[in-house]
Every structure is written in C-alpha cells, then in structure tokens.
Amino acid sequence: MNTQLYGSDWVVIGILILAAAALGYALLTLNQIIAPSKPSAAKAAPYESGVPEVVATKPRFTPRFYVVAMLFVVFDIEAIFIFPWAVVFDGLGLYGFLAMLAFMFLLFDGFIYAWKKGALEWA
Amino acid sequence: MGLDLDLTAPDLTLAWPQLIVFVMTVVLLFADAFVPKAQHFATLTGISLVGYIGAAFALVTQSGQNAATFDGAFRADGLTVFLSLIILVAAVATVVISASYLQNGEQQLGSDGRLRIANSVPAGEFYVLIGFSVFGAMLVAAAGNLIVLYIGIELSALATYVLTAFAKRRLTSVEGAMKYFLLGLFASAILLYGMTWIYGVTGSMDLDRIAAHLAGTDAGDGFTDPALLLGLLLLVVGIGFKMAAVPFHFWTPDAYDGAPTPVTAFMSVVPKAAAFAAAIRLFVQALEPLSDQWTTLWAVLALVTMVFGNVVAIAQRNVKRMLAYSSIAHTGYIMVGLAAYTSGGTIDDPSISSLLFYILAYTFMNIGAFAVITYLQQRGVGMMLEDFNGLASTRPLIAVAMTLFMASLMGVPPLLGFYAKYYVIVAAIDADLLWLAVTIVVASAVSAFFYLRIVAVMYFNQPDGRPLALPTRLLSGGIGVLAVATLLLGLFSSPIIDLADQWSGALTVLGRTAGQ
Numbered sequence: 001m002n003t004q005l006y007g008s009d010w011v012v013i014g015i016l017i018l019a020a021a022a023l024g025y026a027l028l029t030l031n032q033i034i035a036p037s038k039p040s041a042a043k044a045a046p047y048e049s050g051v052p053e054v055v056a057t058k059p060r061f062t063p064r065f066y067v068v069a070m071l072f073v074v075f076d077i078e079a080i081f082i083f084p085w086a087v088v089f090d091g092l093g094l095y096g097f098l099a100m101l102a103f104m105f106l107l108f109d110g111f112i113y114a115w116k117k118g119a120l121e122w123a
Numbered sequence: 124m125g126l127d128l129d130l131t132a133p134d135l136t137l138a139w140p141q142l143i144v145f146v147m148t149v150v151l152l153f154a155d156a157f158v159p160k161a162q163h164f165a166t167l168t169g170i171s172l173v174g175y176i177g178a179a180f181a182l183v184t185q186s187g188q189n190a191a192t193f194d195g196a197f198r199a200d201g202l203t204v205f206l207s208l209i210i211l212v213a214a215v216a217t218v219v220i221s222a223s224y225l226q227n228g229e230q231q232l233g234s235d236g237r238l239r240i241a242n243s244v245p246a247g248e249f250y251v252l253i254g255f256s257v258f259g260a261m262l263v264a265a266a267g268n269l270i271v272l273y274i275g276i277e278l279s280a281l282a283t284y285v286l287t288a289f290a291k292r293r294l295t296s297v298e299g300a301m302k303y304f305l306l307g308l309f310a311s312a313i314l315l316y317g318m319t320w321i322y323g324v325t326g327s328m329d330l331d332r333i334a335a336h337l338a339g340t341d342a343g344d345g346f347t348d349p350a351l352l353l354g355l356l357l358l359v360v361g362i363g364f365k366m367a368a369v370p371f372h373f374w375t376p377d378a379y380d381g382a383p384t385p386v387t388a389f390m391s392v393v394p395k396a397a398a399f400a401a402a403i404r405l406f407v408q409a410l411e412p413l414s415d416q417w418t419t420l421w422a423v424l425a426l427v428t429m430v431f432g433n434v435v436a437i438a439q440r441n442v443k444r445m446l447a448y449s450s451i452a453h454t455g456y457i458m459v460g461l462a463a464y465t466s467g468g469t470i471d472d473p474s475i476s477s478l479l480f481y482i483l484a485y486t487f488m489n490i491g492a493f494a495v496i497t498y499l500q501q502r503g504v505g506m507m508l509e510d511f512n513g514l515a516s517t518r519p520l521i522a523v524a525m526t527l528f529m530a531s532l533m534g535v536p537p538l539l540g541f542y543a544k545y546y547v548i549v550a551a552i553d554a555d556l557l558w559l560a561v562t563i564v565v566a567s568a569v570s571a572f573f574y575l576r577i578v579a580v581m582y583f584n585q586p587d588g589r590p591l592a593l594p595t596r597l598l599s600g601g602i603g604v605l606a607v608a609t610l611l612l613g614l615f616s617s618p619i620i621d622l623a624d625q626w627s628g629a630l631t632v633l634g635r636t637a638g639q
Contacts, residue, residue, distance in 0.1 A: 009416070012349035013356060095132040109149055116156035 067119045071111065078107050134192040137199040140181040140207055141261050147174025148254030155247025164226060167250045168597075171218045175257070179211045187625065195329050196268035201625025205479050206264035206400045213392040213486045214257045218250070219601035220494040221385030225249060226595060244289055244383065253389065256282035260397035266404055269318045269328045276314070276365065279397045280307050283390050287382040299374075299381025306364065306374040314361025320354030321409070330409040337412040347413065355413060358405055359420050366398035368458060369428040372451050379447035384500055387443060388493030391450045392486045399482060402461060403475060403626070414464055422462035422559060428455030429566040436573050443506045445573055446492055449532060452570060453489070456563055457481045459547050463554035473553055476623040477546035483619065484543035487612065488531040491605035495525045498598060511577055513586030521599075522581045524606040529574040531609045534567045542613040546620070 045052065085092070085100050092099075114120070135142065151170055158166045182204050191198045225246045259278030266272035284307060288300030322328055325336040337351075364371040379387045406417050432452030439445035460478025498521055499510055515522040531540035544563060551560040612619070 009347045009349070009352055013352050016349070016353065106149070109152060113152050113156050 064119075064122070067114070071114060071119065074107050074110055074114075078104065133194075133197070134190070137185070137188075137190055137192045138197060138265075140178040140185070140211075141258065141265060143174060143178040143181055144211075144254060144258045144261060147171070147178075148251055148258060150174075151247070151251050151254055155251060164222075164246050167246050168218060168222060171250050171254065172215060174254070175211050175214045175218070178261075179208060179215075182207050182211070186622065191267050193267075193271075195331060196271045197265055198267040199265065201622075201627070202400075202403060202479075203265040205623050205626060206396060206403075206482075207261045209396050209479070209483050209486055210257055210260045210264065210393055212483070213389065213396065213490060214253065216486070216490040216494075216601060216605060217253060217385055217389040217393075219597050219604075220388060220490065220497055221249065222597035222601075223595040224383060224385050224497055224500075249286070249289065252282040252286050255279075256286070256389070256393055260393050260400070263397045263404070264400040266401075267330050269322065269330070269409075272330075272401055272404055273311075273315060273318065276397060276401055277311060279394055280311070280365070283386075283394055286386045287378055287390065289386060290381075290383045293381070295377075295381040296383065297381070299378040302374045303378035310361050310364030310371070313357050313364070317354045317357030317359075317361055320350055320357065324348055324351045324354065330404060333409040334411055337410065347416065351413065352416065355410060355417055356420075358410075359417065359424070362398055362402050362405070363424060366395050366402070366454050366458075367451050368424050368454050369431040369451060372428075372431075375451055376444050376447045379450070380441065380444050380506075384443065384493055384497040384506070387446075388490045388497070391446070391489050391493065392482075395450070395454065396482050396486070399457060399461075399478065403478070406461065407464060407475060418462050418464055418554075421458050422556060425455050425458035425462050425559060426562055428452070428458060429562055430455075433566045433569045436570065439573070440508045441506055442496060442508060442511070442577065443493075446489070446496075449570065449573070450489060452566060453481075453485050453532070455566070456544060456547055457485070459551050459556070459559050459563060462559060463547075463550040463556055465554050472627075473546065474550040475626050476620055477543075477550040479623040479626060480546050480616065480620055481543040483623075484531075484539040484612070487605055487608045488528050488538075488540055491524065491528040491602060491609060492532065494598065494602045494605060495521060495528065498602065508577065508580055509587070511580045512584040514581040517586050521602065524602050525581060526578050527606050527609050529578055533571050533574045537613055539609045539613040539616075542616045546616075 081103065082100070085096070089096070147170060151167060151174075154166055154170055155163075185199050186204050187201070188204075189200045191200075225244050256279045259275045259280070259282065262275030262278065263272055264275075266275055284300055284304045287303050288297050290296040321333060325333045327333050327336060360371065367375045379391065382390060406414070406421075410417065429452055432448050432450075432455055436445050436448035436452065439448060457478055460474050460481060463474035463477070465472055465474065496506055498518075499514075500506065511525075514525070527538065531538035534540045534544040544567065548560045548563055551557070551563070
C-alpha cells in the first residue's frame with residue numbers, strides 16, 4: 001500500500017486532536033489574560049446567587065432509600081417496556097407474548113430476591 | 124406510517140451455551156434466597172459447577188458450526204466456541220479456587236497469634252455476580268452487532284466492579300474498585316463514541332455489514348475517511364483500557380491488588396478475554412478492510428505494553444501487584460497476535476489462532492498463580508514476597524505447583540506458556556514483525572527475574588513458622604488440576620490449535636468477497 005497516503009490519513013486525525021487541544025488551551029489562557037480578577041466574598045460563596053446553606057450539606061440518610069429506589073427501577077422499567085409492547089400486541093404474535101413473559105419473569109425474579117433478602121422490612 | 128414489524132422467533136438452539144449460563148445464574152439467585160444457610164455453600168457451588176460444565180458441553184456440540192441468529196446479532200461460529208470455552212474454563216477454575224475463600228473469608232493474624240476472620244464474603248452474591256460476568260463475556264464472544272458487543276462488555280464489567288469491592292471492610296478493596304469503576308466507565312464511553320463514528324460512516328451496526336460496506340468503498344488503497352480513522356482510534360483506546368494495555372493500564376495494579384484474590388484471578392482472565400473477543404470481532408471481523416491501519420496501532424501498543432509491564436514488575440515486592448504488572452505484560456504478548464494479522468483472513472494465517480491459544484494458556488497459568496496466593500492468604504496476609512519463605516519445606520506440593528506456574532508464565536519449555544509464546548512469535552515472524560518477535564524474547568528474559576525470585580524465596584529461605592490453616596480440598600484439588608494442565612496441555616497443543624483455527628468462520632462475508 002502507498003505509505004505516503006497512509007501517512008496523510010493519520011495527519012488529518014492528528015490535526016483534529018491538536019486543533020481541539022489548542023482551542024481549549026487558547027480559550028483558557030485568553031481568559032486568564034483578558035479577564036479582570038476582582039474576588040469578593042459574595043463571589044467566593046458556593047452559590048453566588050442562591051440561598052446560603054442552613055444545615056450541613058452531608059446529612060446521613062438510611063441506605064434503605066437506595067433499596068426502595070432500586071425496587072422502583074424494577075417496576076418503572078417494566079412499565080416502560082410494557083406500554084409499547086401492549087400497543088403492538090396484535091402484531092407480535094405468540095413469540096412476542098412469550099418474550100414479554102420471559103422479560104417480566106426476570107424482573108419479577110429480582111423482586112422476589114429483594115423481598116426474600118429483607119429489602120421490604122422496615123423494622 | 125404503518126407499523127412494519129416482522130418479529131420472527133430466533134433460533135434459540137444456537138444460543139444454548141449462553142442460555143444455560145444465564146438460567147444457571149437466575150437459579151443461583153433463587154437458591155441464594157431460599158436455600159437454608161447450612162447448605163448454602165455446597166448448593167451454590169454445585170449449581171455453578173454443573174451450569175458452567177453443562178454450558179461447556181453444549182458449546183462443544185456447536186464446534187464446526189457457522190451460523191447466526193437474532194438478525195445476525197448473535198453468532199455461533201468457531202470464534203464463539205473457542206472464546207466461550209476459555210471463559211468457561213476460567214469460570215470453573217474461579218469457582219473451585221474461591222471455595223476456601225468463601226468459607227473462611229479473609230483471615231488476619233490477631234495480636235494474640237490466632238487467626239480470625241476479618242472479612243466474610245456472602246457466597247450467594249459472589250456466585251451470582253461471577254455468573255453474570257461470565258454471561259456478559261460469552262455474549263461479547265458471540266456478538267455479531269455493535270450493540271450486543273457493548274452490552275456484553277458492560278454486563279461483564281459491571282459485575283466485576285462489584286466483585287472487586289467484595290472485601291468491603293478493607294479500604295484497598297474499595298479503593299481498587301472505585302478506580303476500576305471510574306476508569307472502566309470512561310473507557311466504555313470512549314468505546315461507545317468510537318462505535319457511533321463507525322456507525323455514522325458505514326450506516327450499520329451489524330459487523331458483517333460494516334465489513335461489506337468498507338470493502339465496497341475503500342478497496343484498501345487511497346485516502347481513508349478520517350471519520351473512520353477517528354472511530355478506529357477511539358475503539359483502540361476503549362478496548363485498550365479494558366484489556367489493560369499500556370498506556371491505559373493505570374487501574375490495573377490497584378484493582379488487582381485490592382480485590383479479593385479469587386476475584387483477582389477471575390478479573391485477570393475473563394474481562395481480558397472479553398476485551399480480546401471484542402477486539403477480534405471489531406477489528407478482524409468488522410474493520411478488516413482497515414487492517415493496515417490498526418495492525419500498526421496494535422503493534423506499537425504491544426511493544427510498549429510488553430516492555431513496561433515486565434520492567435515495572437521487577438520493582439514489586441507485593442506478589443499480587445507483581446502479578447498485576449505481569450498480566451499487563453501478557454496483554455502485550457497477546458496483542459502481538461492481533462498486530463500480526465495479515466489481511467485476507469485465510470486459514471493459513473496463524474495470528475488470531477495464536478492469540479486465542481495464548482489466552483487459553485494464560486487462563487490456566489495465571490489463575491493457578493492466584494490460586495496459590497489464595498492458598499497462602501490463609502496464613503495471615505499472604506501476598507508479600509516474604510510470605511513465600513520456605514514454602515517448599517512446609518507445603519512441598521504447593522511450592523512445586525507455584526514453580527510450574529511461574530516457569531510457565533516465564534515461557535520455559537515444555538510448559539504451556541512456552542507453546543503459547545512460541546505460536547505468537549511464529550505469527551509475528553510470518554507477518555514480518557521481527558522486531559516484535561525479538562521484543563517478546565527479550566521481555567521474557569527480563570520477566571525471568573521476578574518470576575524466579577518467588578521460586579528462590581520458596582526453596583532457599585527458611586520458613587518463618589507462621590501458622591498454616593488447612594485449605595479446602597476443592598482449592599488444593601483446583602491447584603493440582605491447573606498445575607497438571609499447565610504441565611501437559613502444551614504437549615498436546617495441536618488439537619487445541621486446530622480448534623482455534625476455526626475462528627476464521629467469523630469472516631463469512633469477507634470470505635465470500637475474497638472467493639469471487
């Protein structure tokens with residue numbers, strides 16, 4: 001194969017990467033040079049135009065929250081997939097029906113697992 | 124717009140091996156929830172072993188087949204069979220060697236000189252996650268479509284991230300998992316971006332159709348579309364991350380070091396095998412017309428990876444870290460097989476067969492080495508070089524097994540590792556990559572230093588009288604089987620190579636165009 005052309009193939013990619021890097025650096029440097037630097041207390045606050053925080057931003061909350069969130073995902077995803085399936089149910093035939101049964105069984109399987117592992121117990 | 128839906132039932136018989144693993148995992152999930160605690164471990168181990176071995180038998184019956192189903196998204200060809208067999212061998216080995224770890228947890232030497240359990244591991248989740256990871260990797264091996272390939276890689280990787288953090292009370296484990304997770308996600312994003320470029324240029328997700336499109340427009344000469352090259356580059360970077368190639372290897376030492384040792388054994392083989400499966404599917408099957416471009420990239424990466432992995436491994440006194448760098452080095456050797464690909468994809472081309480054989484060989488010797496560390500970890504910490512002191516006098520058989528694994532990783536004839544390197548070197552010479560062949564030899568010579576250091580410590584140092592717990596029969600038996608395989612499989616390598624040669628069945632579309 002032609003080595004000269006072979007080289008030029010990658011030159012285009014190289015130019016793209018260099019251009020992207022150069023643009024990024026150029027904009028940042030330009031910002032440093034041109035922008036006036038006048039720091040003030042209000043600007044240094046975490047939310048310049050928001051409400052200052054009243055309590056500590058790292059409260060503890062129970063991990064059960066995540067379990068419930070995951071269970072929600074199980075049913076949410078199920079509903080999302082069942083809607084389009086139900087709309088075209090007639091066209092899908094027996095195979096479509098069985099495929100959805102398999103899908104629902106798998107989601108249900110996860111639900112049973114979570115239940116059995118005590119995810120729904122709040123004691 | 125009328126709804127044009129043609130939903131035909133796919134030929135599920137082609138997907139039997141994958142389905143067996145998947146169903147097994149679901150059964151494991153139920154068994155974990157319903158089997159009483161006392162029979163937990165035995166039941167789950169039994170289900171796993173039966174599932175993986177059954178899937179392996181189902182695979183063997185598919186040997187020689189060359190078919191696709193799910194609209195070409197799922198392929199059952201020689202490549203699928205061989206790669207899935209490697210993955211299943213690794214899965215069985217992992218289940219066997221993790222037995223004592225799951226029963227005893229991570230033990231630590233207390234201040235009173237007695238062993239106590241520091242980290243107990245829930246066996247159910249462990250086996251389920253291994254199962255999903257294996258299923259994902261098998262899906263990559265069987266992928267005929269970019270989406271299936273990506274889903275397989277993600278399924279395999281996500282389960283492995285969780286497994287890395289399994290010793291959750293040990294900070295290094297969590298740290299390793301965090302680094303692995305973040306860099307893995309980054310790599311996935313890059314990989315996906317590369318796929319979108321390839322899709323954008325060729326207009327298809329199907330690997331064969333991409334190949335046909337490229338063969339039609341490009342014809343191998345002239346100016347290549349830069350968009351295509353950008354996609355290619357992104358794919359190389361993404362896959363390179365997954366297979367731990369230098370310079371994308373930063374997560375490897377921390378993740379390997381932090382993960383529970385059986386998990387390290389698993390993740391040093393299965394995600395790597397999945398990454399190479401993805402590489403073969405993507406580059407050899409789909410982007411074959413661009414092979415002049417990507418062989419050069421892989422050749423350079425292979426060189427850097429081999430040299431870096433071996434040189435850095437010298438400085439390690441932690442054996443797990445040492446093996447992590449050694450696994451980077453072995454990635455380099457395997458990549459030579461990819462770099463040695465010469466376009467055309469005829470059966471005579473030894474490159475991809477040598478790559479496949481190397482991954483199989485690496486599976487046996489590397490899991491074996493990590494199994495010995497698992498064995499030793501029962502006596503306390505167990506992964507520093509000093510922990511191997513005088514092992515030859517306290518546990519002579521284990522010391523012999525470790526010596527075999529180290530010699531095989533080094534490439535001493537007539538062990539399995541020697542044959543693996545031999546085939547890769549032959550492939551490199553066939554492809555006129557003499558410099559890569561020479562690098563393999565030189566790098567192997569360098570690696571002798573750190574592999575032999577463990578052997579020397581085992582045979583020439585005095586034992587320090589630390590307590591030795593009795594490991595389970597499963598672990599000792601597993602080490603024995605892996606050692607025998609490392610010793611003998613190399614001598615009977617020609618049927619394995621014949622099986623690996625069937626990979627070229629993956630190139631049906633190009634085979635047709637070449638035959639015209």
